[in-house]
Amino acid sequence: MSAYEELDATALAESIVRGERTAEETTADALRVIDERNDELFAFVSVDREGALARARALDERRAAGEAPGPLHGVPVALKANMCLAGAEVSCASKILAGYRPPYTATFVQRLIDAGAVPVGMTNMDEFAMGSSSENSAFGVTRNPWDVTRTPGGSSSGSAVAVASGMVPIALGSDTGGSVRQPAAMCGIVGYKPTYGRVSRYGLVAFGSSLDQVSPFARSTRDACRVMEVISGPDELDSTCVDAPPVAAGAGTGALAGLRVGVPPEYFPDDLDADVRACVEAAIEAMRAKGAEIVPVSLPHTDVAIPTYYVVATAEASSNLARYDGVRYGPRAEGDGTLQGMFAATRDAGFGDEVKRRILLGTYVLSSGYHEAWYGRALRVRRLLADEFDVAFQEVDVVACPTAPTAAFSLGEKSADPVAMYLSDTMTVPASLAGLPACSVPCGFVGARDAQLPVGLQVIGRPLADELVLAVARAFEAATDHRRRPPRSAGGAA
Amino acid sequence: MSTAAAGVVSGQTGTRWIPVIGLEVHCQLDTRTKLFCGCEYSFGAEPNTITCPVCTAQPGALPVLNSAALEYAVRAALALNADVAPVSKFDRKNYFYCDLPKGYQISQFDLPYCTGGGIQLASGKFIRLTRIHMEEDAGKAIHDRGDATLVDLNRAGVPLIESVTEADMCSADEAHEYLTALKEIFQYIGVSDCDMEKGSLRCDVNVSVHPEGEPWRTKVEVKNLNSFRNVRASIQYEIARQIEAYETGDPAQYPEQETRLFDVAAGVTRTMRSKEDAHDYRYFPDPDLPLVTVDAVLIERQRGLLPELPVARRARYESELGLSAYDAGVMTAARDVADFFETVVRVGGDPKAAANWIANDVLRALSDPDVAASSILELLVKPNDLAELIALVGDGTVSKNAGREVLDEMLRSGARAKDVVQAMGLEQVQDTSQIDEWCRAALAGREATVADVRAGNLKAIGALMGPVMQASKGSADPQLVRAALLRIIGEEG
Ligand SMILES: [Zn+2]
Numbered sequence: 001m002s003a004y005e006e007l008d009a010t011a012l013a014e015s016i017v018r019g020e021r022t023a024e025e026t027t028a029d030a031l032r033v034i035d036e037r038n039d040e041l042f043a044f045v046s047v048d049r050e051g052a053l054a055r056a057r058a059l060d061e062r063r064a065a066g067e068a069p070g071p072l073h074g075v076p077v078a079l080k081a082n083m084c085l086a087g088a089e090v091s092c093a094s095k096i097l098a099g100y101r102p103p104y105t106a107t108f109v110q111r112l113i114d115a116g117a118v119p120v121g122m123t124n125m126d127e128f129a130m131g132s133s134s135e136n137s138a139f140g141v142t143r144n145p146w147d148v149t150r151t152p153g154g155s156s157s158g159s160a161v162a163v164a165s166g167m168v169p170i171a172l173g174s175d176t177g178g179s180v181r182q183p184a185a186m187c188g189i190v191g192y193k194p195t196y197g198r199v200s201r202y203g204l205v206a207f208g209s210s211l212d213q214v215s216p217f218a219r220s221t222r223d224a225c226r227v228m229e230v231i232s233g234p235d236e237l238d239s240t241c242v243d244a245p246p247v248a249a250g251a252g253t254g255a256l257a258g259l260r261v262g263v264p265p266e267y268f269p270d271d272l273d274a275d276v277r278a279c280v281e282a283a284i285e286a287m288r289a290k291g292a293e294i295v296p297v298s299l300p301h302t303d304v305a306i307p308t309y310y311v312v313a314t315a316e317a318s319s320n321l322a323r324y325d326g327v328r329y330g331p332r333a334e335g336d337g338t339l340q341g342m343f344a345a346t347r348d349a350g351f352g353d354e355v356k357r358r359i360l361l362g363t364y365v366l367s368s369g370y371h372e373a374w375y376g377r378a379l380r381v382r383r384l385l386a387d388e389f390d391v392a393f394q395e396v397d398v399v400a401c402p403t404a405p406t407a408a409f410s411l412g413e414k415s416a417d418p419v420a421m422y423l424s425d426t427m428t429v430p431a432s433l434a435g436l437p438a439c440s441v442p443c444g445f446v447g448a449r450d451a452q453l454p455v456g457l458q459v460i461g462r463p464l465a466d467e468l469v470l471a472v473a474r475a476f477e478a479a480t481d482h483r484r485r486p487p488r489s490a491g492g493a494a
Numbered sequence: 495m496s497t498a499a500a501g502v503v504s505g506q507t508g509t510r511w512i513p514v515i516g517l518e519v520h521c522q523l524d525t526r527t528k529l530f531c532g533c534e535y536s537f538g539a540e541p542n543t544i545t546c547p548v549c550t551a552q553p554g555a556l557p558v559l560n561s562a563a564l565e566y567a568v569r570a571a572l573a574l575n576a577d578v579a580p581v582s583k584f585d586r587k588n589y590f591y592c593d594l595p596k597g598y599q600i601s602q603f604d605l606p607y608c609t610g611g612g613i614q615l616a617s618g619k620f621i622r623l624t625r626i627h628m629e630e631d632a633g634k635a636i637h638d639r640g641d642a643t644l645v646d647l648n649r650a651g652v653p654l655i656e657s658v659t660e661a662d663m664c665s666a667d668e669a670h671e672y673l674t675a676l677k678e679i680f681q682y683i684g685v686s687d688c689d690m691e692k693g694s695l696r697c698d699v700n701v702s703v704h705p706e707g708e709p710w711r712t713k714v715e716v717k718n719l720n721s722f723r724n725v726r727a728s729i730q731y732e733i734a735r736q737i738e739a740y741e742t743g744d745p746a747q748y749p750e751q752e753t754r755l756f757d758v759a760a761g762v763t764r765t766m767r768s769k770e771d772a773h774d775y776r777y778f779p780d781p782d783l784p785l786v787t788v789d790a791v792l793i794e795r796q797r798g799l800l801p802e803l804p805v806a807r808r809a810r811y812e813s814e815l816g817l818s819a820y821d822a823g824v825m826t827a828a829r830d831v832a833d834f835f836e837t838v839v840r841v842g843g844d845p846k847a848a849a850n851w852i853a854n855d856v857l858r859a860l861s862d863p864d865v866a867a868s869s870i871l872e873l874l875v876k877p878n879d880l881a882e883l884i885a886l887v888g889d890g891t892v893s894k895n896a897g898r899e900v901l902d903e904m905l906r907s908g909a910r911a912k913d914v915v916q917a918m919g920l921e922q923v924q925d926t927s928q929i930d931e932w933c934r935a936a937l938a939g940r941e942a943t944v945a946d947v948r949a950g951n952l953k954a955i956g957a958l959m960g961p962v963m964q965a966s967k968g969s970a971d972p973q974l975v976r977a978a979l980l981r982i983i984g985e986e987g
Binding site for chain 2: 082083084090092097100102103104106201202203204205206208209210236237238239240315316318319321322323325327328329339340343363366367368371375
């Protein structure tokens, strides 16, 4: 029997079903690794030890009573701290929601639980998912298991690290502009952002509602497929769900032979990190070697995606975050005693700087007199970006490019320069704006032999081509397999 | 200051002022559940008991449009002959207030579901609707309980339709008539109870005045009028206030574009916020809700549910059933009364008699605590029963007065008219020999009156009828008594 940390979710579930281990033992394993590593890495902001063990025991009992196992039977799972599980602390790593315990459970969380998964805790993140490094968390930074002086990426930092460091085989993050794909790339794991609307957002605390998608982290593409099969599909509680059946689990099997892969030069700019470029070019070459046809495609508006994203996402965020007013939940500051004073004092004390910056930006772009010049124009550019992807997809089956312009950067390196931080999402934001499915899959390493950092290849597909994107990622993984586990103690090379 | 025809108001300076008035009416839809969640609203429930993650704006909760609310809204649009948009959208109206859980209200901004339509007043004047849109209600903030502000979110998320008129009205009377007609229509088609006391109908008015023949002037909005009387009073007050302000001739005192509130106790309007303080609501499309589509099937189904509207019924009651305009108005003021009336007529009740009985006796019974019914539908007397009573009075079996006693008993016990008449012994005596006997007895000793009648003063016969009715203990048919008296006086002359 292999060690807990060696197995992916699919293998773990099968092993439990075969009776080689119990769900309770498996959850205990997860708690053990969390105990060993969380102080150093700070992946979890809270761990529900007793709740998880009780749920695992109940699964073992039901199995013993002859109940058929779900596809994630007994698999420990981590949830980003912006996902609602009744009774759990869902803080969004913000002081304004400190101690908040939702009275309800998100649709996708319930689907995981119904499939036999065992939520073990909530993971750290950039406050309200605004950030790319975990440095905007009100509760502390999460460290990259490959090099603890570096960021794991963000905003779904803790979920990525929980999976990469062996604490749990799978975790959920939310991807608004790259918040799952970018940390997946930087942590050397699989991160999959579905087509917008493929997974219900009911119970995901909103940041940019027209962009947010619940997205799995996994150590294998087959696990990502399995999670997608469980959590995707229409939900009567979210009317932005697309009317499409759940992503089929068999999606993970596909061949690269005959596949037309588009490579856009706009994703390989002059200032792209040279090692990342070499790594991704080698990955594309490997696809060609397996029979894929590599076709140059043009996505000329890629360079305006970032400003467009920061108008659309902040506009929506400024409205989505208006509910944190101290009236119904969360800590309240009294202010000058008036109602408006209470709102202002509560929000001033509760939100961090980056959240305030984005609320101000979003409020500005929706303001009378500026609305059309900013928000209106951003919507038109967004349409343009989607249209140019449509054109590209008439020529090719998928687009392949880097997930992020650099490997994991050092903590503190960009935290003083918001724009530099925003630019680390350059390659993930276009697919978010266009609502496209996109997968980051490990494609190699950069750096010195004793201080390697993972790099991700991003595979983007047309709307609803979730199965194809996952199949291509899986075929690439099978052909190259750059999956490795980070060194047990990454002291930091910097 | 005096009011002339067509809304012209003459000021102190002799200037002829034309008031210009528009209404914005918020009306709660009577759907079982709220606009975007499954909570079942009922007025007067314990605070914060009709709430859920969606309507209390828990993080992560999402709205889902209640299709019944859309259907009700479409029905309202059709009843007002308005155009229903095949595609409309929901927008967020952003502002902070403690009774607004999300920090924004889901409303419709630039693509409302309905445009056009309107209501014709009795004068023939047509009041045009600009638009109707759907939106969710806010909760209630209660400020009068000590230092704290209390918030009740039961009402948060209840569906509203806001109908906005063109500024087509020029007097408080016209505004009142429009509002009455709108309320009647919404009640008739079953989309709202339009009960202002419960807040299910709320009205804002826009008022401006300008000298006849000149361009329109600055308009002032008066908000949150919660009774028909206040709508009328606030318009009258604003017209007078604005004319007075202009007639000072001092531009510094001229009305400003602002929002005012009506102070019910003082009967005046007061500044709530000026134009400079106007909110920037930062409307944008709600990304949580897809576009709203209305297809022909939905429209035709709702059209099929429209009953005959009050104006049409009133006209038909006058032309086909011969009711007076007044009676037709009383019979059609509420749909349940009109339906009751029509059923009485359909099962054979005489229309005029039915209207009289309903207007004078049946509706009055609703305020009788012994009857204990809050609507005509709850009465123990059903249309069949009233028709039977009308027939008994009509054919002389019981007198009109006795009929009232019978109805009282029917209202209390639910017994049928015939049974009550029998049990109470109220059948009129129609036996002519018995009547003749009572008449002869009454004539004895009243020779002077008899002579009077003989001399042609037929009114004097009344003085003879009383003793006869008394002798019969009210059971003699008065028509027969009168005829018998005249015959006997004639024979004996
Ligand atoms: Zn509710």
